[in-house]
Amino acid sequence: MTWVYIEDIAGYRDKDIELRGWLYNKRSSGKIRFLQLRDGTGLIQCTAFNPDKDNPLFKKIDSLTQESSLIVFGKVKEDPRAPGGFEIETSDIDIVQIADEYPITPKEHGTQFLMEHRHLWLRSRRQNAVLQIRVDVIRAIRDFFDGRGFRNMDTPFLTPSACEGTSTLFETEYFDQKAFLSQSGQLYNEATAAAFGKVYCFGPAFRAEKSKTRKHLIEFWMVEPEVAFAVLEDIIELGEDLIVFIMDRVLTRRRNELEILERDTAPLERIKKPFPRMTYEEILPKLNEKGSDIKWGGDFGAPEETMFGEIFHHPCCITHFPAEIKAFYMQPDEKRPDTVLGVDFFADEGYGELIGGGQRIHDLKLLEQRLKEHKLPREAYEWYIDLRKYGTFPHSGFGLGVERTLGWICGTKHIRETIPFPRLLYRIYP
RNA sequence: UCCUCGGUAGCUCAAUCGGUAGAGCGGGUGGCUGUUAACCACUAGGUUGUAGGUUCGAGUCCUGCCCGGGGAGCCA
Known part of the structure; x- marks a missing residue:
């Protein structure tokens, strides 16, 4: 048979x-x-x-x-x-x-119990639907970049130093030296972009931050494109196209799963280019109107992220942040040197930041100055500085968090359901 | 790291003022020709997270510890 x-x-x-x-x-x-x-x-x-x-x-x-x-x-x-x-x-x-008495019954269970039985919880209908959508989102991301001639260039997980020098890193031993688990492939992407023009890396990122919220994982997956000669505007459009492409794929192929998840698809179906766009300076008064006490130089918190949805009812792009709250490699705006050519994409419905990126510094002198200002050890960045010596080029890129995107698409209350085995602050089992 | 809530049967929870620990699901046994988290009857199942303390008596009150949930900051 x-x-x-x-x-x-x-x-x-x-x-x-x-x-x-x-x-x-x-x-x-x-x-x-x-x-x-x-x-x-x-x-x-x-x-x-x-x-x-x-x-x-x-x-x-x-x-x-x-x-x-x-x-x-x-x-x-x-x-x-x-x-x-x-x-x-x-x-x-x-x-x-004949299976032993199965711990997960058709009735309800608490989070702690389910997380301890994550290896079995995966079999249930809801978890199955979320992870099936994950399969399609990941495939859509690869199809999107491969279809546009991007070269997939894998970047190392074991690195000799911090990529951005800010976040906490997991430290490990590398024979007789120290090594760190990568929190981003971006810096290496800048090197491969000079070799292949447009590239992307797609892999896990590790952040040893003691953050304990429904939007954070210790280990998460991120796709990071980097495009040589692209400026901020180019990369914003790329981000919009990517999100529209992913959404279209899921709505075409995974209706059934969205229905199992009881996801209202109306907010997903109205997503289209161009996304509402505002500079940091433009959005501040709107946030203040909504009750936020954020001032120039302050970073967005969870309440502000929720307000974006109430203002736009659509994912939005915020650009031109104060230089002081962003990473050392961000290209300053010529007209407003106290701001940088960065962009963050925020989902609506309070799902937070999906994309962070922007244009990178390509001027040798300026990069050297920024490394000093951020008190970063020059030796570790010698190769990165080289990229500005040998045919430097304006370039831009971003990182999209796979689990954040999935949480938003699936409407899950907590990001931990969007990856088979989530690594959380107080949970590494199973 | 900080704030906050919790830990009682395999699971989800209840237990009044400090006074005999109980229900649903799951397990077992029996019944039913169309069930949809099926239903009905019977049945077994407990060191109340842990170590102390108060008390004639503690699941309940007090202290320490352990393990979790929710949130904050930071970020994708």
Whole structure:
């Protein structure tokens, strides 16, 4: 018999097939049995009917526990009574294993318990839907950049020093020296951009900050494009195109999952280019009107991030931040040297910063000065400085946080659900 | 790091003023031909996070510790 996956079941109407998976739930009623089987690609109901309630098939079925692994043999039937429109008329089953008493029952559980059983929680419908969307978002990101001629250049995870010198880094041993886990591939991207024109890196980033909020992970995934000769305006458009591309992909292919998550898709469907755009200076009075006491030189906090949604009802771009609150490599604006050509993209509905980026300093003298101002050790940045000596070029890039983007698309309350095994401040198990 | 809330059956929770620890789900047994977190009956299941203290008596009050949840700062 043919082994079929549940997601392909519609092509096997009235055929005898074989499904391999796990028992999600079962119900019985005298002479009829209902099995809900999942195989990782979907969920389907298998029925068995027999007037003799002591028949061998019923004996096998009745011995099954939640999450027991089994192979089901039967005929695919279209039936409007079944969820999904198809069900299996079971002729026989092979039990692979009778599962031990499964800790996650169909009733509700607390966060602590679920997080301790993350390895099993992944099997449940909601978690499955979020992570399926993750698969599509990651593929969309790669398709987007590959389709535009970007070269994927992987950057190292083990680095000799801080990329930005600000955030806390995880320290580790590198034979007889110290090494740090990378918090961004950007600086290396600037070197590969000079070699390949337009590049991106896509990998995990590690931040040893003791932040404990629903928007933070200790280990998260980030895609970082870098484009030689691009200026701020170019990179803003690239960011807009990327978000529109991802959204279009998810809305086309993952309606079903969004429905399982009960995500209101209206705010996602109205997203289009160009995004509302304002400078830091322009947005301040709007934030003050809404009750924020933020002043020039202050950074946005959680309340301000929520206000962006109330002001624009759309993801927005904020540009031209005060130089003092941004990283050392940010290119100053010619007309306002106290501001930099940086851009942050904020999601609406309070999901926070999705993208941070901008134009980099390409002038040798200015970069040297900034390194001094930030008290960064020149030796560690010698190679980075070289890029400004040998055919320097204006260039720009950004980083997009995959889990933040997913949290927003899926409407999850907490970012920890958007990655299979989240690393959180007080949780590294499982 | 700071603020805040919590830890009782495998899970989610209840337990009045300090006075015999209880319910639903899950497990077991039996019943039911269309169930949708099925339903009905019966049943087993407890060192109340931990170490002390107050008291005739502590799940409940006090102190320390451990482990978590929510939030802040910082960031993607």
